[in-house]
Amino acid sequence: MAVNTSGPRARAGLAPARERLDNGVVFLGKQTQTTPAVAINLAVRAGSIVDPPGAPGTTWLLSRTIDRGTLTQPANAIAEALDSRGITLSITVSRHLFSLVCTCLAEDFDPVLALLGDIIMAPALPEPEVAIRKGEVITAIRQDDDNPGVRATETLMAMLYPDGHPYGRRTKGSIDIVESLTRDHLAGLHAARFAPSVLTAVIVGDVDTTRARDAVARVFDGWRAPVPSAPAVASPPVPRERRRVVVPMMNKAQADIAYGFTTIRRNDPSYYAYWLMNNALGQYSIGGRLGDRIRERQGMAYYVSSALDANIAEGPLVIRAGVSPANVDRAIASIDEELALLRRDGLTAKELDESRRYLIGSMPRALETNAGIANFLQTEEIFGLGLDYDVRLPDLLSAVTLDETHAAARQAVDPDRATVVIAGPYES
């Protein structure tokens, strides 16, 4: 089968190849020749949202265990195959994706892809490996418990997304739950949620696109598994009032503030206005308006910024700051004031123009490396943005008006409905 590299119209840009194989696997490929290396990014739509009811952390433990042996290869053979080629296999779990990502030398592409395919399709999940990885995950949870930044953010997310909402759960789960998990839980999750119909294989680098497509087909063509049901993700409740919680950690030197809201879905038409608004608020240069005020003028924090994570469901906008305990109240008051100003007056024309130019101009950097391109293509795929998204993106950002960013600010960042968490050596 020929690979379709032509989009709906002739254009420059990445122009990746895309093809859905007969069993549902989506292949995305782009040949580059900057280094004799290839980035492989395999993403299964089985992130932490598919954790079984009452067992958050199952997907995370699966991610720690899935590459510790397959039905045909023991764990030490896999370790040797990767290490001998200088490859670090990164296995990550986000809310929606379970991803295997690595970069290998071009000469190693075929055997490495085959190995990753084996890991995804046929993990053995040996009992002894599960036991060791449970110990690692429990240690990681204990480390998180001692980290003010993690405690602040996780507490915030649990408040913004309550009642067991998948965005509000700890991705690693709790110690009790991890201790109770068995090989059968992991195997059950894998059987229920891993299937060719939910796999996107992105290959970027020094390999011919047709050859890359054929390699993906060779590895995955024989995989058959039922199509998993699409997990439902409810919209979170909209907070009606301001909430404030302190997580005392008196053994720490610095306090972390997490201050946030729920916002919009990624496919909301106002996404680009939100993106620009957030960039000016807490990203541009050293943290946008927030960085200007709290770090540069008030000298209160080493870091302060805001992050917008519009997702399949309504994602959060989270402002984070690390401050001395003595400055917590002042820093929160400054955030309140900046948000109130933003809601009242909106961005200036200059701010909008600067953020727009920055976001458009930064695309060549984002797409400079193979791994960067692969990540971009996975984002295109999960949100259905289209193969020409890199070409259309400047126009999408250019079309946003000041009024639209002002509307986004009024809608998203109301201090009277903020949820504020302080973790650290601070007592209210």
Add this chain to the structure above:
Amino acid sequence: MHTASAAVRETTLDNGLKVLLREEHAAPLASVWCWYKVGSKDEGPGLTGVSHWCEHMNFKGTAHIPRDQVKGIIEQYGGSWNGYTWIDQTTYLETATRDALDRMLFIESERMASCLYHPDDCESERTVIISELQGGENDPDQLLDQELTATAFKAHPYRHPTIGWLSDLQTMTRDDLYGYYRRYYIPNNATLVIVGDVDGDEALRQVDHYFGGIAPGPSIARRATAEPEQSGERRLLLRKEGTTAYLKVAYHAPGIAHPHFFPLLILDAVLTGAKGLNLWASFRVPPPQRSTRLYRALVERGLASYVSGSLLPTADPFLFTLSATATDGERLSSVEAALLEVLDDVRRNGITQPELAKAKAQLKARLVFDGDSITNIAHQLGYFETIATVGLFLNAPAAIAAVTLEDVAAAARSILTQENRTIGWFDPLPVRDEPRPNGVA
């Protein structure tokens, strides 16, 4: 295609500024780094942290870039900018679309000659840096690393942390900062690196335009105290509230120019996986380590949840540090015993031929991965020129390829001795019961 052998043009202006330039036309981007041979090893008593504080001050306006216009220049080209300070060096960078080259060079020339150090900005930055220090103290692993380094060195200024000690940060004055800036930020103490989609001849003309008029400064006399040979094992026990136990074992290790450095790099790969040589990039990506000796001895046996090694290229002899995070419920004594057993074995018996071959393959791949962006390439050129010579970086693949089993064995015998090591424990005290926030899981 990026290759290690791509030509690097090297020139020196009349004022002593070294310039390294490499054309890379894969993407319409350019990266500029300006490196200064000044780091925390140059700091004396009462001034620890001054190098890093100066780095912060050098983003706060110059004679020709008003304070409120610092941000936005590079961003208008979609660019990023940053800087960092460590023991041997301070550096600043911009990476943006190629048409920003003129602005990048302008900014770096201003940074070299015309920073303002307004007293209000110095005061404002004092609290920012103390906040940075406190943020680091929140992390017990980082705290242990700082204390371990201070214990391993008793004479050489590598002993104090780059961020400085708190009392110095509280008392340092604007004049201290500005005097330090004027002493070290001179063209004859700097290297300018340009990598990207630029015309080399034109770029060098622009460099001359912006930097050629900056007067050289007095040559800097450095009188470093050599660290005396360690004559016995040192131990450090940190006990603070926490949830997790950490172990670190540090050996005095050679600087980049020593014949043992590359054999030790191979040994580190055998023990914990190859990291490459790029402090800026590759140390952020975990090494391939599942088959390494320490991973198998500690993580695969369930004693530790994490193990790592650190051997960084430095001008003077620094440390080769092995770190482990104890698995919840495991004792630090057990982790330490297992780790030292591995090190003792490699000290007595060296490594095997397959291990040598694998370590070389890992490093070869890592060097390729390190060169995937112009920012990374520019970092490497400037980093090595600042701590030694760029030639050492360009020759690294050959130096790695030439390492023999006996080289590794000799390095292991020389360095992995009991007398040469410092062992640090972070053994947590129970965290006092603190109320969980209401209604939150």
